[in-house]
Amino acid sequence: MIDDKIIEDLQKQIDELKAASQQQVEEIRVKMLGKKGEITRLFEEFRTVQADQKRLYGQKLNTLKNNMLSKLEALKASVENQEGPKGPAEDLTLPGDRMPLGARHPISIVREEILSIFKKFGYSVAEGPEIEDDWHVFSALNFPPEHPARDMQDTFFINNQTANNILLRTHTSSVQVRTMESQSLPIRVVCPGRVFRNEAISARAHCIFHQVEGLYIDKNVSFADLKQSILLFAQEMFGADTKIRMRPSYFPFTEPSAEVDVSCNICKGKGCSICKGTGWLEILGCGMVDPNVLIANGIDPEVYSGFAFGMGIERIAMLKWQVNDLRHYFENDVRFLREFETVI
Numbered sequence: 001m002i003d004d005k006i007i008e009d010l011q012k013q014i015d016e017l018k019a020a021s022q023q024q025v026e027e028i029r030v031k032m033l034g035k036k037g038e039i040t041r042l043f044e045e046f047r048t049v050q051a052d053q054k055r056l057y058g059q060k061l062n063t064l065k066n067n068m069l070s071k072l073e074a075l076k077a078s079v080e081n082q083e084g085p086k087g088p089a090e091d092l093t094l095p096g097d098r099m100p101l102g103a104r105h106p107i108s109i110v111r112e113e114i115l116s117i118f119k120k121f122g123y124s125v126a127e128g129p130e131i132e133d134d135w136h137v138f139s140a141l142n143f144p145p146e147h148p149a150r151d152m153q154d155t156f157f158i159n160n161q162t163a164n165n166i167l168l169r170t171h172t173s174s175v176q177v178r179t180m181e182s183q184s185l186p187i188r189v190v191c192p193g194r195v196f197r198n199e200a201i202s203a204r205a206h207c208i209f210h211q212v213e214g215l216y217i218d219k220n221v222s223f224a225d226l227k228q229s230i231l232l233f234a235q236e237m238f239g240a241d242t243k244i245r246m247r248p249s250y251f252p253f254t255e256p257s258a259e260v261d262v263s264c265n266i267c268k269g270k271g272c273s274i275c276k277g278t279g280w281l282e283i284l285g286c287g288m289v290d291p292n293v294l295i296a297n298g299i300d301p302e303v304y305s306g307f308a309f310g311m312g313i314e315r316i317a318m319l320k321w322q323v324n325d326l327r328h329y330f331e332n333d334v335r336f337l338r339e340f341e342t343v344i
Ligand code: PHE
Pocket: 170, 171, 172, 173, 213, 214, 251, 254, 285, 286, 287, 308, 309, 310, 311
């Protein structure tokens, strides 16, 4: 039941309320506005008010509640004044609490470093989707249909009811294909990104890692340009006295292809445990873009030529900081990440 008398009585009570401590203020709050408080109860009973009276009593109840809230504020303030400050006043000369700053992830640091070197060389950055189709990851890159990289062993395929050629990209060469589709020549891009391969996780391999791949297509691009670009990159990345060596290799999308080693920057080529006594460390794969790739992407190989390269960011980071276990990069243990706080 709600009537004017009940509301008036409560208002009177509110007006006369007094409190001597914070605790009493809290008790008053519970008594009036707590779950079983008197004002709360009135709000519950509001359901029983006749429809034509709802508007009137709704307003009255709200006013009552607001008065109660103001009264509580007033009581609180007066109690605080009475109680005075507890203990000594704040010492404003004390240093503030330091906000712990996050650090950039080592993979991000190296990624930015690689990209900034190639940006200096005139490359722009291109990114693309991680979920790809067979064309962009394999077919447009001259992978024969039976090539083992398409095999379930290496590639994560995505079950899809309408298409059976959807997969997680195994390299960011797919972005190079997308660039050839969408940009006019000449092309000079670097493509950073996450890639996926169905590998057992160990200190030296992971099913997710990061790459930066590059593509340069223009008239008269030669293997000498490729070699010089990689040498300059290696010297920017690992130091001005870094040497490179190229070993013949095979990739479906480049011909000729090479793997590139840099002189070990730890033992300066003398041989140590990091370079396994050879004085050399492998950093990337590269080669001249195979004419079949140019044709598949609508580029005339009689007029244009190009080179491509690709490297794993984790690998470069491991060499840079001598991290001996790839898994550290993915576990995000703050003790590991903090090691890089001062790097930036
Ligand atoms: N796409 C190759 C890989 O992921 C790397 C590469 C890129 C090699 C370009 C040659 C040229 O292993």
